[in-house]
Amino acid sequence: MTEMPRTAVDRAPRLTLDQVNAFLAVEFPQIAQDGPTYEVEDIGYGTARMRLIHHERHLRPGGTISGPSMMALADVALYVALLGAIGPVKLAVTTNFSINFLRRPEPGDLIATCRYLKIGRSLAVGEAELARAGTAEAVAHVVATYSIPPRT
Incomplete structure (x- = not known):
């Protein structure tokens, strides 16, 4: 059986920016436990742009942003992008x-x-792709796979 191509309407994000921010606030309040950490700037169908808000807690010795902080940003941002395609x-x-x-x-x-x-x-x-705000030069590249639970 051949899958029908998606139309522009099918490619509409399943959540708005306000809806995804409200979802994260309710379901994952720990990501803002020590103050604002992330800001979802854009969401589309399987796409997202998210900001890690600079704070001293994200630095490692040597004054650079830590690997765990970059990994957390990428993981949350990819999760948000997935929500844009599959909903909450x-x-x-x-x-x-x-x-x-x-x-x-x-x-x-x-x-x-x-x-x-x-x-x-x-x-x-x-x-x-992770980059410093205001620059186009990537500081990290991530590939990830997410498991989607069966729809009930």
Whole structure:
């Protein structure tokens, strides 16, 4: 059986910016526990742009943004991009995550730009590029797979 191509209407994001921010506030309040950490700047069908708001807690010795902070930004941003395609699914989880650190990010906000390469019934594969705010030079590249729970 051949799958019908998606129309522009089918590619509309399943959540608005306000809806995804409200969802994150209710379902994942821990991401803002020590003050604002992330800002969703844009959401589309399988795409998202998210900001890591600079704070001293994201730095490692040597004055660079830590790897765990970059990994968390990419993971949350890819989750948001997936929600843009499948709607508010709490239990979509990361099953594989690979990051390449490309260059040392100076202190400041980081931007994750995400897109999905494939969104299936049970698995989705996406990628994220992280860059310092206001620059185009990538500091990290991420590829991740998420498990999508069965619809009930």
